Amino acid sequence: MIPDIGLGTYRLKGQDVIDSVTTALELGYRHIDTAQVYGNEAEVGRAIADSNVPREEIFLTTKVWTDRFHHDDLIKSLEESLERLGTDYVDLVLLHWPSPNNEVPVAESISALAEAKSRGLTRNIGVSNFTMAQLDEALGVEGGEQIITNQIEVHPFLANKALVNHCQEKGVRVTGYMPLAVGKVMEDDTLQQIADDHGVTSAQVALAWVAARDIVVIPSSTKRAHQQSNLDAMALSLSSDEVERINALDRGERIANPSFAPAWDE
Template sequence: MEHVTVQGVEVPAVGLGTWQLTGEECYETVSAALEFGYRHVDTAQMYENEEQVGRALTDSDVDREDVWITTKVTPGNARRDDVVESTKESLDRLGTDYVDLLLLHWPNPLVSFRDTARGMAELRDDGLIAHAGVSNFRRWRLRRAREKSTVPILADQVRFHPFYPHGALREYCGKTDTMLTAYSPLAHGGLIDDPVLAEIGERYDKTPVQVALRWATGFENVAVVPKTTSREHLRQNAEIFDFELSDDERDRITRPSYLKSTGLFLRNEMGI
């Protein structure tokens, strides 16, 4: 498995996203991912699946220190004391003494990130988290968060795919040695049958999904956390580092479209 290196920290470049995975399906999916060599698992308080993620990790043969675990604090827990207490509850559910990365899941306009960061710094000083970051922060919010934070911001997790490539944010992350973690890197399923990706994939004997993930991980400082429950897709998603896309192919894949990106997001949210 390839890694992204930021601020001297190595993070597996492909992880498993667990949004909308609950119960036994979540447990079985995380277990399968670990079996296939995944060493990066992404969860959140809002997902209500930390217990299942933790059980899968406990039941696996993989050592805890070999797995990068990210969880996220809900915006309602953004105040310092709530950050600390809710994270301790997350650790109990995960069955671990620490998480590798703690993110604020969404900005909370009623709470200064300075206060959130103080809670994260306390957790880091107590050894309960290794690193801190944010999620769903646009460039200007990330810049302000970095200015206010008492703890280094390792990552910003955002929706990221060829229709929503976040050029300005990605460039800023590169300049500040910050990891951009891509959730929904397959555009909520909208790239599975994409003709451009299919055409390019034929040249490398790869699926459109594998091409999309290789496109994303080809950027500096970008890791991906696609979600799937299919064992075959889990295997395929990890097998993307044995080919390289040309600059021309990457340009063809990159097709910014706010309208298309939003439409796919809404379709997924509404179950259409």
């Protein structure tokens, strides 16, 4: 249901995000990921509207920020997102983080997501940065059975194996953000050696490794060549030995770890 690769737009603003989304759609991307807190929904929407790609062919994701988790406010915030995006619906809406200090009960925010779906504001619902316990709680409340993904940080230096396995066992697809570890994969000797053996880049090797775990990848890029390279990585096949060598790079290196983050799974 979720396309296997998408374009992440975190940290992209103004003309940069317009150009990035425009180029990605030209190259064949059909999955665009944004969020309220990114401050670029209007530009993402403009790029989609100005493209030659029909809206129904694009899988568009946005995320509700933690200050809009109360039921009525969440619905209102999503309506505001749709207005900025210039669309009647998104394909997926996520709770961007668990509610800090559990200020808003998960049952309330999941209920709001389910209502948004029933009203046609979104086609699908999900969560992001939820731990195993938090995911289990979300799945157990009314509407929780409709959750289709948990978007979490995944790259060779943070395999997040226990959480990935838990999600998959629960039938929840994992979407992996920061799959290139904000460029750090390009500095790793093991990834570079494997890349040289295949005649590809270390970034492509990292993406192929994440994708091989049945994880959706949403790398961010503003350059056409890099976007094409990321697309091409989906066709790269790694040997079991290469996969094991990459598995060994896991060092629990977490990049997205704000002060309000949950107590992460080991």
